[in-house]
Amino acid sequence: MKDMEPVQLAEGPYREHRLCYYEGLCRTVLTLDKEVPYPDGKLIVSRTDTKGNITHGNQSFVDMSGFTREELIGQPHSILRHPDMPAAAFADLWATLQRGTTWQGYVKNLRKDGCYYWVFATAIPNIRNDQVIGYTSVRRKPSRTKINECTELYARMLAEEKKA
Numbered sequence: 001m002k003d004m005e006p007v008q009l010a011e012g013p014y015r016e017h018r019l020c021y022y023e024g025l026c027r028t029v030l031t032l033d034k035e036v037p038y039p040d041g042k043l044i045v046s047r048t049d050t051k052g053n054i055t056h057g058n059q060s061f062v063d064m065s066g067f068t069r070e071e072l073i074g075q076p077h078s079i080l081r082h083p084d085m086p087a088a089a090f091a092d093l094w095a096t097l098q099r100g101t102t103w104q105g106y107v108k109n110l111r112k113d114g115c116y117y118w119v120f121a122t123a124i125p126n127i128r129n130d131q132v133i134g135y136t137s138v139r140r141k142p143s144r145t146k147i148n149e150c151t152e153l154y155a156r157m158l159a160e161e162k163k164a
C-alpha cells in the first residue's frame with residue numbers, strides 16, 4: 001500500500017494514528033469520531049485476490065468508503081482499516097477463510113474522510129477448479145445493539161493487544 005498523505009475532508013477534531021500492517025508497512029491515518037450510518041437496503045460488496053488486494057467493489061462500497069474506484073482497485077483491503085479494530089478480528093477472518101470456510105463478523109471501517117461506518121460482513125473464499133482464486137465480502141446493516149456490544153468488546157481486545 002502506498003503511504004498516502006492523510007487527507008482532511010470533513011470538519012475536525014482529528015486524531016492521528018500510526019497504523020502498521022501485516023506486511024510491515026506503516027501509514028498515518030486521521031480519524032474523526034463521526035459515524036456515517038450504514039445505508040438502509042444496501043449491500044456493500046467487494047472482492048479481493050488471495051492476498052487481500054481489492055479487485056472489485058460495487059457502487060455502495062465505493063460510496064461508503066469515500067474513495068474513488070480508481071483509488072480502491074489494486075489496494076490492500078486494509079486501506080479501510082480503522083485503528084479501533086483489534087488485529088485479532090482480522091487474524092480470525094484470515095484463518096477462517098484459509099480453512100476454506102465462511103467468516104462473519106462486525107467491522108468498523110475507516111472512510112477516506114476519517115469518519116467511520118460499521119458493517120456486518122460475510123466473507124467467503126471464491127473457488128474455481130478446486131482452487132481458491134480470491135475472496136468476496138458482502139456487508140449488511142448491523143443492528144445498533146451489536147454495534148454497541150462490539151464497540152466495547154473491540155476496545156477491550158485492543159487494550160489487551162496494546163499491553164502485549
Ligand SMILES: Cc1cc2nc3c(=O)[nH]c(=O)nc-3n(C[C@H](O)[C@H](O)[C@H](O)COP(=O)(O)O)c2cc1C
Binds near residue numbers: 020022077085090
Ligand atoms: C474479502 C475481504 C474483505 C475484507 N474487508 C475488510 C474491510 O472491510 N475492512 C478492513 O479493515 N479489513 C478488511 N479485510 C481484511 C484486510 O485484508 C486486513 O487483514 C485488515 O484490514 C488488517 O490489516 P493487516 O492484516 O494488514 O494487519 C478484508 C479481507 C478480505 C479477504
